[in-house]
Amino acid sequence: MEGSALMKEIATGFRVLKKGFFALVQDPGRFGYEHIGVTHGGPMDALAANWANRLLDNPASASVLEITAGGLELEARTNCMIALTGGDLxxxxxxxPQVPWRSVWVCVGDKLKFGYPRLGFRAYLGVKGGFQVKPQLSSCATVPRDQLGGVHGNGEPLHEGDxxxxAMQHEEGIARQLPQRFMPDYSGALTIHIIPGYQQQKFSRSAWQQLLTQPFELDKRSDRMGARMQGEAITSPAIELLSEPLSYGAVQIPPDGQPIVMLNDRQTLGGYPKVGNILPLDGFALAQRQPGTRIYFKPIGLTTAQQQMRRYLRFFGL
Structure with a gap:
């Protein structure tokens, strides 16, 4: 009796009225499976996703909805606290109208409609307790290229009718709002800090200096696999490299000389020369930039980068 009541309670949620441009269920992602070709996935802007869960007192492992470029419409079939962070859609x-970076109570029948970006590019919708989606390989993160995760378990984004x-929330929670000092700035050009990698010395000194001094534009072909840059071509070393594991934030320079920053849904192996690795915090900011944004690269030392990441991880208890 108790088990059937629990199932009935979790059968509540949000009905998708319009799928929008691209909406995916995400949690921190899959780790420990790259040896079988499975990438880790997870939210493109992990900082915003973590804030969504923090505003709701959720664990960091709770799943959220990543909404890219807007257009999504949902109908509440339950009463619950939600939190909206990331881009203003x-x-x-x-x-x-609702402002992001705060939590709010919604009731059965309420309709949530996301327009198109006012600022930023991806919004994150959290719910108290997280979305109750069945995990695959220890995660419900949606990765289309691997056909894993999501509502249907096949890596597809949301569809109408999903x-x-x-879980039903019986009492209204405390509404919270993120203090202004913690809110990221998604406007204007973006400077990305890059840690020189072990293959950096295979590039000429002029190629390295060119990467650090010239502006690039974020290409419209960018996606969850990688952020593509457009600018004056950088000379890639004329060497043959064996394919090797690709880390998040690796900066590849393919033969056309246009840098690619590898992101959440990247392939697990790659053979293009890599000039370095970006600071992950800058990768989160990059996920909020729209095509055409001007991008600059700036060097950062490994120790400084580690200190910044430790502060971030410690703050969210990761």
Missing amino acids: NLTINGR MLPV
């Missing part, structure tokens, strides 16, 4: 609830299961 002009969310309205029952026609009333149901996002959420």
Whole structure:
């Protein structure tokens, strides 16, 4: 009796009325499976996703919804606290405009409509307790290239008619808002800090200096696999390299000389020369930039980068 009641409770959630441009269920991702070709996935802007869970007192492992470029419409089939962080995609609830970076109570029948980006590119919708999606390989993160995760377990984004299961919340929680000093700035050009890698010495000194001094534009072909840059071509070393594991944030320079920053859904192996690795915190900021944004690279030491990442991980208890 108790088991059937629990299942009935978790069968509540949000119905997808319009799928929007590209919406994916994400949690921190899959780790320990790259040896079989499975990438880790997870939220492109992990900082925003972690704040969504923090505003709701969720564990960092709770799943959220990553909404890229807007257009998504949902209907609440439950009462619960939600939190919206990341880009401002002009969310309205029952026609009333909502500001991001805060939590709010929604009731059965409420309609959530995401418009198109006002600032930033990806919004994160958290719910109290996280979305109740069945994990695969220890995660429910949606990775289309691996056909893993998501509502249907096959890596597909949300479709009209999908149901996002959420546990019923019987009492309204405390509404919270992120202090202004913690809010990221998604406007204007972005400077990405790069840690020189062990293959950096295979590039000429002029190629390295060119990477650090010239501006690039974020290419419209960028996706969850990698952020592609467009600018004056950088000379890639004329060497043959064996394919090797690719880390998050690795900066490849293919033969056309246009840098590619490898991101969450990257392939697990690659053979293009790599000039270095970006600071992951800058990767989160990069995920909020729209095509055409001006991008600059700036060197950073390994010790400084580690200190910044430790502060971030410690703050969120990761």
